[in-house]
Amino acid sequence: MTRGFRPLLRGSTYAGALFAYCGALVSLPLLPFAALPALAWPSAPEGVRIALTVLVWAVLIGVLGLARTTRRVLIACARRMLGVPLPDPVAEPPRPTAPTRSTAPGSDRLRTPLWLLAHVALGWAGAQSAVLLVGAGLLLPGGWAGAEAGVSVRGWSLRPEHGWQSWAAALGCLLLAALLCLAVTGALRWLAPRLLGPSSAERLALAAERERALAERNRLAHELHDSIGHTLTAATIQAAVAGEVLGADPEAARAALRSIEESTRAALEDLDYVLGMLREEQTATAPPRSLADLPELLDRLRHAGAVVEPELAGDFTRVRGTPARAAYRILQEGLTNALRHGAGGPIRVTVTATPDALRLSVVNRTGSGGGSGGGGSATTAFPTSGHGLPGLTERVRLLHGEITAGPDGPDHWRLTARLPVRVPA
Template sequence: MPHIRRLLSPLTQIATYTRWVHLILGGVVFMPYLIAVAVLASLILASGGGPGSGSPGAALVVGLAPALGLVAATAWLPGVRTMSAHLVRALVTGALAAEEVAEASTRRSRMRTGLWLVVHLSAGFAVCLATMLGLTQSAVLAATAVAPDPAGLMEGSLYPAGGEPPAPAERIAAPFAGAALLLAVIYTVAGAGALMARLAPVLLGPSAAERLAAAQQRVETLAERNRLARELHDSIGHALSAVTLQAGTAARVIDTDPAFTRSALEAIAEQARTATAELDHVLGLLRDERPSTAPQRDLAHLDQLVEATRAVGAEVTADVEGDPAAVPGVVSRETYRICQEGLTNVLRHAGPVPVALRLRVGAHELEVEITNPTAHPAPAGAGRNGNRGGGRGLRGMDERLRLLGGTLQAGAADGQWRLRAAVSWRDAQ
């Protein structure tokens, strides 16, 4: 039973008929090439005056090879490869479904595309001829059994008995012969379609170099997405944490300390403006625009970051050794984000507690250390109540430092949570 089902599957699968259409389209496209070259060949043959010089068949045979050469040259036209790939995806089921086909950019890819066009259009032309002859002869054979004048119906057909009327037995057997011929055409087309499905990834699919380039592009895209996610997490996360603490504190003392409430609301407005500018900057990066409203912050803005954290109520002690202006731009920007995320983690997980920030800048290296007291040492990513917070902040800081060749240490010891980051740019100069 499975063998019979497998044998009959080409008759019932929709792929057989969509691939049939794909091949016929190839034959239709091939006809202008062949006719144009055949007309030119017939004119050349006629001028020679040799035997058979006026035969259309001879012109077609002579013009077949030049027509296929023109078909192959079509692969050098822009868009031909991608158009062929779209047609294959639509009609040749199972071929190029998961392949990213780019426009031909190398001589080798154009040659593969040209070979595909030659195979597709020549096979399509053969299938067109087989379809016309096969369907016509099948219909003639099927009608022979009931036609009042079978001899006239058979005239000009491929019936092997010539012009003589068919015998009664032959008339009875003719519909079965017609059905067998129709099945032969369908199975032939199914085989040709399956062959095209196997050839399409080889000739139209990406080469090894194109696959490598696509993989590299995906890696770069993923890295850029991770970078933008870190920017949003660090900048917007810091602002939201500060706003949440300030709003909660202001709500508790709104009746007893109006002056503090006013100050907290002003700080919230400032944080919101800063967050909006940072968000506009990141959205500009997503749209591939030049940032115009929010230059990237670096260690030159560290004092503003410390003051904004103090406005929330945290007692921040900042100790800066060396000249932050001497730090290379990319290191300065990433170090600022690390300080921002470190202070944000203190506010989010410990609240407005005393914080010590120490920055030491050397000739070719810097070190940042942020410490705050903690009553209950908690693992990385744990919240104030010991709940897991996901650890995205520490993971983002670690990613930043690994890109710079730096190191990150974070953990609780002796009642203190300590975060330490070190970066050296000696080898980069």
């Protein structure tokens, strides 16, 4: 029983009703303009002039709801007064290329005028009824208006004969007024998500924006994984080399330390770039790596003691944009795995640029007996767990390319990729 009356004791119930009543008051300045056609037609019957005034008034209210600023203000007020979680409208929702039954072009645009009309209608009906009920609740007790206290509306009258009846009727009127506020607030809360919530076009725009943000974050995660993973692998090998030759060949040790410094500085630039993008800041760091940075990558591997045999064919430096960045990361990941899991020996790197495709290949030794048969050594040569190979596969898939990784003969591992590109003339 107490739980049923709990909504009547909440301030949000009466805040929502006040919101409705304020909507009715805000519509009053339009009433004189709505009455002009009726005033210009004095010979019409009174009922016709009243209906004409109400019709013009509704049209003016609906036209006011077509403005995008009006929708923003209404959404902010509904969030505050009704407590309904409504997202901000999208600045420019995309226009559907072909209208469907559920997403007709004009239906979404008419939702705000419909909300305004419902808001004003509920406000006027609720305000008039509330004033009548509260007035009756205050006037019916005999102590306020004498022994003949009563309420009369359009021929209907309420005149309790005894004092206790007056107080009971007054309490009933006040309870009805509270229930009316609850009904008006509930109706507005039910209508708000349907008329002020995201339209079908706005929901598509929000979904597209979330998908774009997720794809960008995934791309940045791949960038960070590839850059930091390669740098840590190369720095570890270079530090081991420096430690072994520190006494016998100080110059080689210093070269290894310089290579560690250069590779970690490049990794810090990549990290700064990724963090700046995640924070949506304008960062002044270098742009993401591309094929133009391939010579620097190969030099760092040589400083780590690796023997790299590059085979470059075609003018791959003219390949720009996403394919160039993806190609660099594919080669970086393949070389990192060759350093981490390979068995020494030369690493063959092939990059071939043609007018319609970019072909990449990284081949390294896996040790004796590690290739054919797909046994355990093949797995150690290029692990299929973690984020390396799945990340590369995802990159290539998004570019509609092809990638393979597996044993190449008895003791080699090969990573190959083909990226469709269009080399500018």
